[in-house]
Amino acid sequence: MSDENKKSGWFSRLKAGLSRSSSKLGDGIGSIFTKRKLDDESIEELEELLITSDLGVATSARLAANLAKTRFDKDVDPLEVRESLAAEIEKILEPVALPLEPDGTKAPHIILMVGVNGSGKTTTIGKLASHYKARGLKVMMAAGDTFRAAAIEQLQIWGERTGCPVVAKETGSDAAGLAYEAIERARSEKADVLLIDTAGRLHNKSDLMAELQKVLRVIRKLDATAPHDIVLVLDATTGQNALSQIGTFKELIDITGLVVTKLDGSARGGILVALAEKYSLPVHAIGVGETAEDLRPFTARDFSRSLMGLGNS
Amino acid sequence: MFDSLQERLGSVFDKLKRRGALSEADVTAALREVRVALLEADVALPVVKDFVEKVKVEAVGQNVLKSVTPGQMVIKIVNDQLSAMLGADHVGLNLQVTPPAVIMMVGLQGSGKTTSTAKISKRLTEKERKKVLMASLDVRRPAAQEQLRVLGEQIAVRTLNIVPGEQPVAIAKRAVQTAALEGFDVVMLDTAGRLAIDEELMAEVAAVRDAAKPAETLLVADAMTGQDAVNVADTFNQKVGLTGIVMTRMDGDARGGATLSMRAVTGCPIKLMGVGEKLDELEDFHPSRVASRILGMGDIVSLVEKASENFELEEAEKLAAKIQKGKFDLNDLGSQLKQMQKMGGLSSLMNMLPGMNAGQMKKLKDAKLDDSIIKRQLAILSSMTPLEREKPEVIKAKRRTRIAGGSGTSVQEVNKLLKQHQEAARMMKKVQKMGKKGMMRGGLQNLMPPGMGGFPK
Ligand SMILES: Nc1nc2c(ncn2[C@@H]2O[C@H](COP(=O)(O)OP(=O)(O)OP(=O)(O)O)[C@@H](O)[C@H]2O)c(=O)[nH]1
Ligand SMILES: Nc1nc2c(ncn2[C@@H]2O[C@H](COP(=O)(O)OP(=O)(O)OP(=O)(O)O)[C@@H](O)[C@H]2O)c(=O)[nH]1
Ligand SMILES: [Mg+2]
Ligand SMILES: [Mg+2]
Numbered sequence: 001m002s003d004e005n006k007k008s009g010w011f012s013r014l015k016a017g018l019s020r021s022s023s024k025l026g027d028g029i030g031s032i033f034t035k036r037k038l039d040d041e042s043i044e045e046l047e048e049l050l051i052t053s054d055l056g057v058a059t060s061a062r063l064a065a066n067l068a069k070t071r072f073d074k075d076v077d078p079l080e081v082r083e084s085l086a087a088e089i090e091k092i093l094e095p096v097a098l099p100l101e102p103d104g105t106k107a108p109h110i111i112l113m114v115g116v117n118g119s120g121k122t123t124t125i126g127k128l129a130s131h132y133k134a135r136g137l138k139v140m141m142a143a144g145d146t147f148r149a150a151a152i153e154q155l156q157i158w159g160e161r162t163g164c165p166v167v168a169k170e171t172g173s174d175a176a177g178l179a180y181e182a183i184e185r186a187r188s189e190k191a192d193v194l195l196i197d198t199a200g201r202l203h204n205k206s207d208l209m210a211e212l213q214k215v216l217r218v219i220r221k222l223d224a225t226a227p228h229d230i231v232l233v234l235d236a237t238t239g240q241n242a243l244s245q246i247g248t249f250k251e252l253i254d255i256t257g258l259v260v261t262k263l264d265g266s267a268r269g270g271i272l273v274a275l276a277e278k279y280s281l282p283v284h285a286i287g288v289g290e291t292a293e294d295l296r297p298f299t300a301r302d303f304s305r306s307l308m309g310l311g312n313s
Numbered sequence: 314m315f316d317s318l319q320e321r322l323g324s325v326f327d328k329l330k331r332r333g334a335l336s337e338a339d340v341t342a343a344l345r346e347v348r349v350a351l352l353e354a355d356v357a358l359p360v361v362k363d364f365v366e367k368v369k370v371e372a373v374g375q376n377v378l379k380s381v382t383p384g385q386m387v388i389k390i391v392n393d394q395l396s397a398m399l400g401a402d403h404v405g406l407n408l409q410v411t412p413p414a415v416i417m418m419v420g421l422q423g424s425g426k427t428t429s430t431a432k433i434s435k436r437l438t439e440k441e442r443k444k445v446l447m448a449s450l451d452v453r454r455p456a457a458q459e460q461l462r463v464l465g466e467q468i469a470v471r472t473l474n475i476v477p478g479e480q481p482v483a484i485a486k487r488a489v490q491t492a493a494l495e496g497f498d499v500v501m502l503d504t505a506g507r508l509a510i511d512e513e514l515m516a517e518v519a520a521v522r523d524a525a526k527p528a529e530t531l532l533v534a535d536a537m538t539g540q541d542a543v544n545v546a547d548t549f550n551q552k553v554g555l556t557g558i559v560m561t562r563m564d565g566d567a568r569g570g571a572t573l574s575m576r577a578v579t580g581c582p583i584k585l586m587g588v589g590e591k592l593d594e595l596e597d598f599h600p601s602r603v604a605s606r607i608l609g610m611g612d613i614v615s616l617v618e619k620a621s622e623n624f625e626l627e628e629a630e631k632l633a634a635k636i637q638k639g640k641f642d643l644n645d646l647g648s649q650l651k652q653m654q655k656m657g658g659l660s661s662l663m664n665m666l667p668g669m670n671a672g673q674m675k676k677l678k679d680a681k682l683d684d685s686i687i688k689r690q691l692a693i694l695s696s697m698t699p700l701e702r703e704k705p706e707v708i709k710a711k712r713r714t715r716i717a718g719g720s721g722t723s724v725q726e727v728n729k730l731l732k733q734h735q736e737a738a739r740m741m742k743k744v745q746k747m748g749k750k751g752m753m754r755g756g757l758q759n760l761m762p763p764g765m766g767g768f769p770k
Binding site for chain 2: 036084147153156158206211271290
């Protein structure tokens with residue numbers, strides 16, 4: 001990695017992560033348009049390449065059609081096509097790129113972390129705690145996953161790593177009750193931010209979703225405006241099911257934003273584009289690894305350009 | 314937009330069914346829909362192309378256009394091809410080696426390796442009477458070894474004692490040695506989650522393989538995986554060598570295209586599937602069933618099997634006897650509700666019902682079937698006295714208020730339940746002469762709480 005890359009910070013990390021996928025996509029576009037006119041066949045191929053990045057059939061078709069409108073039957077070079085697609089995607093993502101900023105007047109600002117099993121909720125809480133603490137905020141965490149084996153111990157280790165207190169009860173205790181206690185403790189200890197973990201749950205399990213609604217009701221008994229953020233953690237390898245996942249979580253517990261994890265893998269995270277179009281939920285940050293440092297802001301331009309295999313110019 | 318592959322294909326085939334004969338253009342149009350449906354179901358593009366091509370060749374070869382019921386024929390070809398792609402039949406774990414047989418679990422972060430390790434151990438211990446030792450080689454994720462230890466306690470399966478600082482290859486060797494010395498049949502190796510593109514960690518797991526010589530190397534993958542499924546499965550297969558795949562989170566509503574992709578790209582059978590977080594929620598993978606489920610023709614085989622598995626014979630006979638006498642009280646309704654719950658609730662039954670087309674599926678979804686209703690109804694029943702359950706006619710206004718209060722429900726809900734029972738009792742009389750099979754079907758129909766509209770006709 002060159003010095004310049006090192007300096008450019010998170011982008012190089014993201015780009016390294018996305019490089020396999022983006023270069024594949026980039027190469028694909030390269031081979032489609034080398035010395036060719038933009039015709040129906042090449043548009044279809046382009047559409048298919050977008051589909052293989054998980055953008056989904058509808059979004060891919062629309063992006064390809066837009067390109068066709070302006071460039072059809074013209075000689076196009078691959079770089080131009082990438083640039084214009086990246087710009088198009090950036091336009092879609094720009095409005096949703098919003099950081100997760102604790103509100104200083106809330107004391108504590110309460111963030112509830114939700115999502116399907118194994119998406120990265122607990123790890124993201126650890127990363128956020130580390131991030132906020134580095135900014136001088138007083139952070140507290142609540143081990144609200146009282147179901148999964150060793151979920152509490154997992155968060156407690158994050159507590160040790162980040163030096164932030166963790167409110168916990170034994171496995172099997174009531175998650176809503178724990179959230180209640182955690183808020184009381186965060187208040188009495190004057191914490192700025194309280195990060196509440198929850199057990200993973202599939203959105204189509206009505207009993208588990210009802211349990212989450214109960215957690216919300218109990219939290220709101222203490223503070224009618226809380227949780228101030230309900231963040232859904234989404235695994236970047238997820239395909240089109242993310243649409244159903246987010247639709248249901250939004251409908252039932254009114255999530256306020258997303259964090260996308262595991263973008264350091266070969267998954268392309270293209271589903272984000274379709275999600276932005278359909279739900280316009282803020283994307284707060286992305287996960288690019290398993291350690292505390294591996295959380296990055298989500299930037300529309302960098303993400304779009306990475307997706308298209310373009311440099312950060 | 315269509316909500317599922319099932320619906321999408323359903324609507325295509327609805328169109329086909331309505332025509333007496335198919336033009337070639339119709340077949341092409343149908344296959345275009347199939348292609349889009351498969352892509353929306355997250356089947357990887359190269360796999361989709363291959364599939365559509367095969368179906369086309371088959372369809373033309375079998376003279377679809379001259380067939381009497383062309384729609385059905387195309388359905389059958391698509392179905393057969395899907396099944397074939399998923400694998401001919403169920404393939405079990407291969408433990409036919411000199412003991413201890415080592416099973417190594419690999420996969421991406423959070424895919425379900427540790428949970429599946431415990432599930433498989435539980436099954437081998439309880440169903441196949443194997444002596445199983447589990448070992449966690451995950452020295453990276455916080456509390457990963459602790460997680461497996463706790464699961465081992467829950468299912469009463471030994472876990473290798475944790476030695477702080479010990480590295481994966483050394484742990485694997487110690488596990489195999491311990492197993493050989495102490496006469497274990499099977500060693501389950503749970504590994505840390507890793508990215509397929511992480512060269513260093515992929516080399517580590519290859520080193521574990523070389524040290525432990527697993528009889529089975531299972532890729533644990535999430536049923537919600539998108540297009541990346543082919544890259545992941547292909548890379549793990551090339552770098553580690555897979556013998557099978559475990560698909561987790563099949564209890565979700567993902568369309569499961571990853572199942573097709575991974576099978577196609579590795580040629581490895583999908584051996585098992587996870588259908589929940591609990592440790593007994595592991596099932597054999599039956600390709601034909603999954604294919605027909607994807608296609609929306611319902612999984613009547615699995616419905617019948619599930620029903621007979623759960624419906625304890627004794628109870629069935631007791632109920633049959635009562636029905637013979639024309640008696641069906643609230644106790645019987647209660648036991649039916651409980652059976653219903655055991656079968657995985659309304660929504661899981663719905664998915665397995667045959668003959669539903671796209672519109673009906675959508676209607677069902679819109680009706681927002683809620684399994685919690687069963688729970689509430691069971692609560693109502695348990696707030697009744699034995700007399701009330703046996704002789705529902707004694708439940709007048711006062712009793713209704715008490716029951717509602719006791720069960721934390723409303724009088725309206727109590728009324729609804731009583732009405733539902735009356736209808737069920739009437740229905741039971743009707744099916745009296747139909748034998749056990751008919752009774753079961755009638756029983757299931759009646760379990761639909763009123764106000765949900767029953768099964769769409
Ligand atoms: N490579 C990579 N791995 C990640 C990232 N975020 C989380 N993980 C890993 O993913 C796995 C699951 O993460 P958890 O934080 O335990 O996920 P969870 O959503 O809390 O899981 P449950 O509580 O079981 O539902 C762990 O192995 C994490 O280390 C990421 O951004 N990149
Ligand atoms: N609904 C559902 N949840 C599952 C299934 N299998 C595993 N899980 C859940 O998925 C989450 C992650 O499972 P783990 O077994 O910890 O995954 P892992 O692959 O060991 O994770 P790492 O070790 O961090 O890579 C947990 O919350 C499990 O309860 C399944 O079949 N269905
Ligand atoms: Mg967790
Ligand atoms: Mg694990």
